[in-house]
Amino acid sequence: MSETAALKPHMKLFARLREETKTNAQPSLPPRSEIPVDFYLDENWFARERAELFAKTPIIIGHVSMLERAGDHFAFAHLGKPLLVVRGHDDVVRVFYNVCRHRGMRLVTEEGVARRPSFVCPYHHWAYDLDGSLKNAPLPETFEGHDLSCRGLKPVRAEVRHGFIWALLDDDGSIDLDGFLGEINDDLEAFDIKSQVFFRQTTTTKKANWKLIVEAFQDGYHVTRLHQKTVGSMFMDARAAMDRVGVHLRAAVARADFAEILEAPPDQWNDRLHTSFAHFLFPNTIIVIHPDYVSHLGLYPQAIDETTVVHTCLIPKKPKTDKEKGHWERAFDIIENGVFQAEDFFVCENAQIGLASGANETLLLGAQEYGIALFHDILRDAMGPFQSGAR
Numbered sequence: 001m002s003e004t005a006a007l008k009p010h011m012k013l014f015a016r017l018r019e020e021t022k023t024n025a026q027p028s029l030p031p032r033s034e035i036p037v038d039f040y041l042d043e044n045w046f047a048r049e050r051a052e053l054f055a056k057t058p059i060i061i062g063h064v065s066m067l068e069r070a071g072d073h074f075a076f077a078h079l080g081k082p083l084l085v086v087r088g089h090d091d092v093v094r095v096f097y098n099v100c101r102h103r104g105m106r107l108v109t110e111e112g113v114a115r116r117p118s119f120v121c122p123y124h125h126w127a128y129d130l131d132g133s134l135k136n137a138p139l140p141e142t143f144e145g146h147d148l149s150c151r152g153l154k155p156v157r158a159e160v161r162h163g164f165i166w167a168l169l170d171d172d173g174s175i176d177l178d179g180f181l182g183e184i185n186d187d188l189e190a191f192d193i194k195s196q197v198f199f200r201q202t203t204t205t206k207k208a209n210w211k212l213i214v215e216a217f218q219d220g221y222h223v224t225r226l227h228q229k230t231v232g233s234m235f236m237d238a239r240a241a242m243d244r245v246g247v248h249l250r251a252a253v254a255r256a257d258f259a260e261i262l263e264a265p266p267d268q269w270n271d272r273l274h275t276s277f278a279h280f281l282f283p284n285t286i287i288v289i290h291p292d293y294v295s296h297l298g299l300y301p302q303a304i305d306e307t308t309v310v311h312t313c314l315i316p317k318k319p320k321t322d323k324e325k326g327h328w329e330r331a332f333d334i335i336e337n338g339v340f341q342a343e344d345f346f347v348c349e350n351a352q353i354g355l356a357s358g359a360n361e362t363l364l365l366g367a368q369e370y371g372i373a374l375f376h377d378i379l380r381d382a383m384g385p386f387q388s389g390a391r
């Protein structure tokens with residue numbers, strides 16, 4: 001048996017990256033290496049993306065560790081519909097429309113996680129249990145002839161897997177996460193995402209098309225350059241490998257210590273110290289596996305040139321001391337403010353301005369941007385070839 005035959009799927013990619021590094025080989029140039037700039041500017045196409053990709057796919061809207069106890073909840077509105085995510089007395093995490101069934105008031109209006117024993121609509125005080133059932137409507141005699149028991153909160157299809165809460169906005173659709181995730185299930189299992197706990201979350205809106213942000217994380221070309229003042233020296237230059245896994249992408253970037261295992265057998269390979277994985281989960285999720293914590297980035301398009309980015313930091317266990325907390329605060333500050341905001345998102349916003357200028361007709365991809373070409377293959381399979389419409 002070869003030394004790689006028994007490896008987990010993501011470690012097979014690790015082995016390929018090791019082989020390419022040892023032989024100083026680059027992946028071949030991507031098949032579709034020029035992307036028309038209209039792909040990021042065409043309003044008709046954008047409307048199709050929202051309808052065909054985002055409304056019909058299970059989308060991650062949070063992590064269960066955000067909701068520690070019964071009654072913990074948060075409102076989520078980044079997908080264009082008001083949602084309410086809540087942990088019930090039975091410990092089940094449910095998703096509802098965040099909409100009162102009387103006259104449509106948004107039930108929870110504050111941001112962030114809060115705890116409540118039940119939900120009371122501010123308008124006329126209809127009260128809902130944590131499982132969504134209507135438990136009280138003042139002056140019920142004024143609704144004579146109406147069955148109020150069927151006016152519980154409207155549920156949204158949702159499922160928890162690997163600790164992530166996935167919701168499907170299509171009321172007629174169904175969620176099949178096994179089929180949807182395929183082999184990516186093995187990766188998320190291997191990284192033990194479900195045992196991680198919520199530490200911090202930031203929500204920012206960037207003036208960039210959502211696809212530019214996906215692409216920034218499937219790019220082995222920029223790491224040591226754009227990030228030279230922060231994490232660049234922690235990585236090897238231009239040593240990244242990507243795999244298409246169904247509609248998802250598995251990506252590994254060689255860290256500086258990768259050089260140590262080029263001649264070592266697989267039992268000395270470490271997926272978190274020798275590489276950083278940055279998976280793309282269709283259509284809008286990036287999961288970065290850092291050496292000791294995880295970044296989840298949810299990208300929620302608001303307009304063709306505007307994307308809400310929710311960055312959730314997941315750590316192995318809740319900090320018990322101020323020292324531990326300080327360690328994670330510093331790690332989060334560097335990755336969120338130093339790397340993502342000041343570097344990755346900074347270039348995405350400026351690329352959006354550059355694309356809109358008309359200076360270029362296409363974007364050009366090299367061999368270390370192979371993952372971006374794979375991303376475009378996935379989009380093409382989902383929506384057909386890009387056709388420019390009126391804009």
Ligand code: FES
Pocket residue numbers: 100101102103104105121122123124125126
């Ligand atoms: S709209 Fe909520 S109680 Fe009337």
Ligand SMILES: [Fe+2]
Pocket residue numbers: 216217222223226227344
């Ligand atoms: Fe980056």
